Amino acid sequence: EAQVTQNPRYLITVTGKKLTVTCSQNMNHEYMSWYRQDPGLGLRQIYYSMNVEVTDKGDVPEGYKVSRKEKRNFPLILESPSPNQTSLYFCASSLGGASTDTQYFGPGTRLTVL
């Protein structure tokens, strides 16, 4: 089944403890992106990648890192999480290299930072 998977789906952690949220797609998509969703703010783009080894900042990249070493995986790294990073996170991918192509979203990861 074609899909975008994220792990973990739920995570409660403490301030300063490094964590990684994994994202994987099995559709051979070129483009991948991370978003965070907060009430009243909609979805905000954190980072995106238009191809392997090519990543760039979205609108809210502070406090996050990403890597794209292989096409299918696009992990989101929080080196030192803080409470303001408590949010619902979505990974998405699209076939072409453009954000305006149809993006397929993962199921989301709900992160709580205490």
Next chain:
Amino acid sequence: GQQLNQSPQSMFIQEGEDVSMNCTSSSIFNTWLWYKQEPGEGPVLLIALYKAGELTSNGRLTAQFGITRKDSFLNISASIPSDVGIYFCAGPTNAGGTSYGKLTFGQGTILTVHP
């Protein structure tokens, strides 16, 4: 960065009613996208618009790309309970709206449909 403002923020309607929502920006866009997010799920693309003035339908949904290129509209006719969700507009956000990587979403319109 550029911002998209959606209106209304929420709507409570009766089944069978028509729904209208819009999205505005202070900058022009070359592409407008409408996504729907159902409870507990990720967003799903409903309609994509690529040309000013374009009117596109997808079943009971109709979206329009405003002629000023600074707004877009989504209409849902004869609403049903499964229309419940959050509707987002989105557009590419670099200068001239020609970036292929960045995407900005509006704040969303929360739709509730009473049977």
